[in-house]
Amino acid sequence: MTKIAIIGGGIGGLATAYRIHEQLVVTGKSAKITIYDASDRFGGVIASSMRDGFTLEHGPDSIIRTKPAGLQLIKDLGLEEQLQPTQEHARSSLIAKGRKLIPVPDGLYLLAPAKIWPFITSPIISPLGKLRMALDLILPRRSWEADEESLADFVRRRLGREALERIAQPMISGIYTADPEQLSLRATMPQFIEMEKQHRSLILGMRHRAREQAVASARGPRYGLFTTLVGGLGTLTDRLVERLRTAGCEFLANTRVEKIVKAESGGYNLTLSEEYRHFDHVVVALPAHAAAKIVKPLDQVLSYKLATIPYAGVATINVALRADQIPNLPTAAGFVVPAVEGRTLIACTFGHHKYAGRAPEGHALLRGFVGGALHEAVLERSDEDIVDGVLRDLRDLLGLQGKPLFTTVHRWPKAMAQFVIGHTDGVAVIRGRERNFPGFAMVSNAFEGVGIPDLAAQAEAAADRITGNNRQLPGSINDAATRAETA
Numbered sequence: 001m002t003k004i005a006i007i008g009g010g011i012g013g014l015a016t017a018y019r020i021h022e023q024l025v026v027t028g029k030s031a032k033i034t035i036y037d038a039s040d041r042f043g044g045v046i047a048s049s050m051r052d053g054f055t056l057e058h059g060p061d062s063i064i065r066t067k068p069a070g071l072q073l074i075k076d077l078g079l080e081e082q083l084q085p086t087q088e089h090a091r092s093s094l095i096a097k098g099r100k101l102i103p104v105p106d107g108l109y110l111l112a113p114a115k116i117w118p119f120i121t122s123p124i125i126s127p128l129g130k131l132r133m134a135l136d137l138i139l140p141r142r143s144w145e146a147d148e149e150s151l152a153d154f155v156r157r158r159l160g161r162e163a164l165e166r167i168a169q170p171m172i173s174g175i176y177t178a179d180p181e182q183l184s185l186r187a188t189m190p191q192f193i194e195m196e197k198q199h200r201s202l203i204l205g206m207r208h209r210a211r212e213q214a215v216a217s218a219r220g221p222r223y224g225l226f227t228t229l230v231g232g233l234g235t236l237t238d239r240l241v242e243r244l245r246t247a248g249c250e251f252l253a254n255t256r257v258e259k260i261v262k263a264e265s266g267g268y269n270l271t272l273s274e275e276y277r278h279f280d281h282v283v284v285a286l287p288a289h290a291a292a293k294i295v296k297p298l299d300q301v302l303s304y305k306l307a308t309i310p311y312a313g314v315a316t317i318n319v320a321l322r323a324d325q326i327p328n329l330p331t332a333a334g335f336v337v338p339a340v341e342g343r344t345l346i347a348c349t350f351g352h353h354k355y356a357g358r359a360p361e362g363h364a365l366l367r368g369f370v371g372g373a374l375h376e377a378v379l380e381r382s383d384e385d386i387v388d389g390v391l392r393d394l395r396d397l398l399g400l401q402g403k404p405l406f407t408t409v410h411r412w413p414k415a416m417a418q419f420v421i422g423h424t425d426g427v428a429v430i431r432g433r434e435r436n437f438p439g440f441a442m443v444s445n446a447f448e449g450v451g452i453p454d455l456a457a458q459a460e461a462a463a464d465r466i467t468g469n470n471r472q473l474p475g476s477i478n479d480a481a482t483r484a485e486t487a
């Protein structure tokens with residue numbers, strides 16, 4: 001019987017195994033699928049738990065609706081009825097400034113405003129900073145034949161330093177936990193490049209876009225585009241594991257794959273700690289740094305390219321409270337904190353506002369984020385120290401009173417891929433090298449996108465490669481329309 005190994009039991013690996021199994025069923029072929037994970041559980045960074053009536057997300061909490069592969073996977077797994085939208089009254093966000101939380105001005109979309117008046121009246125940017133932003137209306141466009149530009153250089157050039165520090169950096173940090181000085185605009189938000197090409201001014205481009213797409217009502221992240229599952233996103237990975245076990249897949253936890261070698265007889269040998277096993281097909285579904293180590297004997301260039309993709313670590317801190325401990329909590333989904341504020345928190349979600357049923361009646365659930373490319377040193381601190389820093393910020397910014405009912409800290413070292421300058425070209429090389437190996441496929445949050453739907457789309461393509469089905473990967477990295485929706 002054909003043997004298929006999936007290395008990595010996060011959403012990338014599980015979704016690929018599921019799509020392969022599905023195609024085998026359709027074509028009437030049979031194969032033995034084995035899924036390896038170095039940790040003691042499956043799901044990777046996706047994990048949810050219940051405690052005292054609170055639904056806790058340890059890693060991701062939302063799926064964007066506009067990238068079809070994520071929702072399609074949920075539907076195919078029979079989980080459509082468990083989908084839960086963001087609560088309508090909380091579809092806005094705030095930005096920290098000093099000890100205040102200021103609403104994101106109406107019509108602001110990531111970097112630039114689509115509506116002028118709410119922006120002029122907002123205290124988020126100083127009067128001088130606003131004047132500098134207005135220069136965008138007359139500044140000439142850049143020749144986009146020139147070198148790639150970082151997100152920071154782009155925002156500074158068009159809108160000025162204050163717009164970068166007070167708006168773009170914290171907003172982008174909420175998505176990529178990245179350093180904007182390194183982040184590739186082309187790989188992450190090419191819609192803004194298109195805007196400059198077409199409209200010269202970002203503000204004019206945003207106004208045009210607002211008219212076309214009615215995004216003017218958006219306030220910061222468009223929360224209406226996000227969804228989750230009842231019980232948390234762990235429901236998704238749990239269902240995948242359940243379906244795959246029922247289908248006869250072999251799950252090997254606590255089993256680190258150390259290297260992949262091409263077998264002389266065809267196929268691949270996987271080296272495990274004390275043995276090696278032969279497979280006809282192999283899927284590597286790992287963060288790029290982990291993939292780099294195991295593919296080294298297969299292809300040095302591939303390994304090198306993977307190793308050059310940087311990652312940042314983050315931690316999430318759930319804070320369970322009685323509602324009366326934060327009596328003045330704004331009606332929003334949460335807030336972001338500019339790095340210039342020098343706080344422990346980089347962002348915080350009001351979990352019970354964002355999704356219904358996350359906290360028992362009369363209670364509140366906050367979820368803080370720390371770390372990321374600009375604050376990684378925070379992760380060297382002890383859990384107690386991190387929680388102290390987060391609670392200090394919550395006291396300052398939300399007026400938190402007393403001690404929380406409980407807190408949890410979940411650390412995700414080297415989990416967030418950083419799409420730095422040159423990323424698009426690097427991924428093109430990686431995909432080119434991958435094609436040299438028959439029966440071999442790679443899935444990673446370091447390639448076409450970091451989100452769950454991006455991995456679900458890659459899983460479809462990887463399954464096609466393994467089973468010989470010839471569909472195209474939906475949403476390639478250069479597909480501006482798809483990237484626009486990520487943002």
Ligand SMILES: Cc1cc2nc3c(=O)[nH]c(=O)nc-3n(C[C@H](O)[C@H](O)[C@H](O)COP(=O)(O)OP(=O)(O)OC[C@H]3O[C@@H](n4cnc5c(N)ncnc54)[C@H](O)[C@@H]3O)c2cc1C
Nearest residue numbers: 008010011012037038044045060061062256257445451452
């Ligand atoms: C805190 C946080 C919040 C996020 N929020 C969102 C969100 O709201 N929405 C969204 O769409 N995305 C979000 N993301 C991004 C998204 O969740 C991840 O990019 C995605 O889940 C990664 O899945 P993966 O399968 O590629 O990798 P992982 O989940 O990292 O899984 C890889 C697995 O491989 C295993 N492994 C590693 N090395 C080996 C080896 N040598 N042999 C065998 N096994 C190995 C690991 O143990 C791990 O289980 C978030 C990420 C984090 C960390």
